Amino acid sequence: MKSFKLYMLFPFLLLFAAFAFDKIFFIGKIPYYFMGSASYLNYDHKLELLDELDQYLKEKNRSKTLVIMGNSRSMSFERKYIETKFPGWTIFNFSVPGGTPDYYAFLMEKFQERNLKPDSIMFFVSPDGFNKNPKIVMGEVMLNGLSFSFIARNFHRFHVDDLTNYIAKKTIWTYRYRPRINSVRERLKNNSQAVKDFEKFLALTRSTMVKERGSVPYGYDHKNPDPGDMKKAKEHEEVMLETANSGFYNFLYPFEWKQGQLDFMEDCLRTAGDMGIQAFLIKPRVGPILRKYLDEKPSSSVKNAPSVNAIWNPVMKNIAKKYNVPLVDFNDDQIFNCDHFYDSSHLSGYCFPEFTKVLIGLTAR
Numbered sequence: 001m002k003s004f005k006l007y008m009l010f011p012f013l014l015l016f017a018a019f020a021f022d023k024i025f026f027i028g029k030i031p032y033y034f035m036g037s038a039s040y041l042n043y044d045h046k047l048e049l050l051d052e053l054d055q056y057l058k059e060k061n062r063s064k065t066l067v068i069m070g071n072s073r074s075m076s077f078e079r080k081y082i083e084t085k086f087p088g089w090t091i092f093n094f095s096v097p098g099g100t101p102d103y104y105a106f107l108m109e110k111f112q113e114r115n116l117k118p119d120s121i122m123f124f125v126s127p128d129g130f131n132k133n134p135k136i137v138m139g140e141v142m143l144n145g146l147s148f149s150f151i152a153r154n155f156h157r158f159h160v161d162d163l164t165n166y167i168a169k170k171t172i173w174t175y176r177y178r179p180r181i182n183s184v185r186e187r188l189k190n191n192s193q194a195v196k197d198f199e200k201f202l203a204l205t206r207s208t209m210v211k212e213r214g215s216v217p218y219g220y221d222h223k224n225p226d227p228g229d230m231k232k233a234k235e236h237e238e239v240m241l242e243t244a245n246s247g248f249y250n251f252l253y254p255f256e257w258k259q260g261q262l263d264f265m266e267d268c269l270r271t272a273g274d275m276g277i278q279a280f281l282i283k284p285r286v287g288p289i290l291r292k293y294l295d296e297k298p299s300s301s302v303k304n305a306p307s308v309n310a311i312w313n314p315v316m317k318n319i320a321k322k323y324n325v326p327l328v329d330f331n332d333d334q335i336f337n338c339d340h341f342y343d344s345s346h347l348s349g350y351c352f353p354e355f356t357k358v359l360i361g362l363t364a365r
Contacts, residue, residue, distance in 0.1 A: 026173055032195045033187045034179035038205050039097040042075075043144035045209045046094050050110055052213065053092050057116060063090040066363065068214075069107060069268075070124030071099035073284040076349045077356060078217040085353075086360050092118065093214030098140040100129040101264035102157070106150050108271045120278045120363045123268055126286075127294065127312045128251040130265075132159070132258040136250045142166045143176065157260030219349035224340045243343035244289035252293075254300035255308045257315070269323035280362060281320050285330040285351075287344035328362060330355070 025031070056062055066082075066089060068074050074095040082091050094107055104123055110116070128134070142151065142162060155163060169176035187194040208216055225232035272279040286294070298305040313329075320327035330336040336358055338351035347355065 023173065025179060029195065029199075031177070032198050033184045033192075035177060035198070036183070037097075038202050039140055040144050041202065041206055042096040042209065042214075043140075045206065046096060046107070046145075046214065048210075049092060049094060049214050050107075050114070050116070053116055053118070054114055056090075056092075057118065063088050064363075065089075065118040065120075066091050066360070067118040067121045068093045068095055068124070069099065069104045069121065070095035070282070070284070071126075071129070072097045073126070073346055074099075074124045074282075075214075075216050076218055076347075076352050077212075077215045078220065078352065079212045079215060081217075081220075081353060082356055082360070085356070089360060091213060091215065093212070095124070095214065096141070096145060098138040099124070099145075100141050101125070101261045101268060102154075103141045103145045105264040105267045105271075106146050108268045109150070112271055112275060115275075117275055117277055120280070121272055122280045122282050122359065122362075123265070124282045124284055125265065125316065126283055127255065127308050128247075130258050130261045130312065131252055132256040133254050134251045137161075137165070138251075139165055139169065143169055154260075154264075157263055159258075159260075217349060217352070219342070220352065222340065222342070222348045222350050224348070240287050240289055240341065240344050243345060244287060244293060247286075247290055247343075247345050248293045248297065252299075252308055253297075255311060256300075257311075262315070262319070266319060266323070269319070269325055272325075273323055278363065279323075279325045281316065281325055281327040282359070283316075283327065283329040283331065285336060285338075285347055287341045288339065290344040291331050326362065326365065330358075 025034075053065070053067070057065065063083070068077065068091065070093075072095070075093065075097075077091055077093055079091055082089055096103065101123075139162070142158075143166065151158065151163075151166065158166075187198075205216065225236050227233050269279060269281075285291075294309045295307055297307060299308045299311055316327055328335065336355065338347070338354050340348035340350045342348055
């Protein structure tokens with residue numbers, strides 16, 4: 001009987017041993033030898049930023065407060081520039097890599113629980129954040145940004161594949177981070193100099209986010225190459241074409257609404273309205289090639305399929321109208337026409353001063 005009980009326990013002991021072995025790779029500085037991203041820092045810092053915003057909003061002589069909720073397209077704002085050029089204003093940037101409406105809804109729950117009422121909130125929205133069928137699934141928000149309780153309460157809004165991926169990667173960390181032997185070998189070279197550099201990068205990123213209240217300003221002097229510099233101009237054109245193709249076919253094609261994200265977006269606008277917070281929907285500018293794809297390319301292989309924008313724009317306009325908030329499309333040259341880009345999805349930091357000026361101007365509406 002005793003041996004039978006031990007036999008029955010064997011599968012559980014085996015699973016426990018595998019679980020424990022998996023975690024060995026994440027002790028101390030070991031992860032620095034294979035990790036390729038510091039995006040988790042953004043999510044960790046946003047929880048601290050909630051506390052800072054809470055304290056700031058209680059100050060008697062505080063500046064007007066603009067909260068940004070977005071993704072990597074809205075992370076390069078500079079606090080000093082805003083506070084210098086627009087006296088009486090400051091910014092708290094809750095943008096994160098891969099930010100989508102489910103994360104905004106998670107944050108808005110926190111705002112409501114703590115009665116955080118900034119003067120304005122701008123939600124950055126774009127078609128890729130609402131697509132049900134991307135070839136490359138960005139799971140950073142679920143893994144790094146959402147609490148288990150939030151996911152459990154809203155499980156019906158997530159696709160089954162999203163939930164199984166979440167469970168697998170939360171349980172097996174090596175599956176989540178996928179350590180590669182070649183990366184470890186490279187970082188062991190030169191007395192692990194690459195690891196030391198990565199540590200410095202993490203420290204710099206974190207200190208920048210603390211100083212800038214969530215933003216990571218970069219490249220305010222970065223302009224597209226002068227057309228006269230033929231070599232660099234050609235290289236930039238190739239980058240813009242390549243990233244437009246990868247951005248469209250990996251994240252936008254075929255396009256089909258992800259209803260859960262629409263529901264989360266409506267939750268955000270409803271909560272902002274209930275709290276009396278001025279809200280905006282901001283569609284960030286993308287590069288000219290990707291803009292053309294969104295306007296003209298079919299959204300699927302179905303005959304006579306409409307373009308992505310032909311599907312996305314009317315629905316978002318109706319949601320904006322329903323909640324009486326402006327939907328501002330920065331791809332409209334009459335609103336904003338700075339066309340300097342790092343790649344087809346990301347506006348150069350050079351354009352962010354003008355970008356900031358237009359955004360602050362919107363709040364006077």
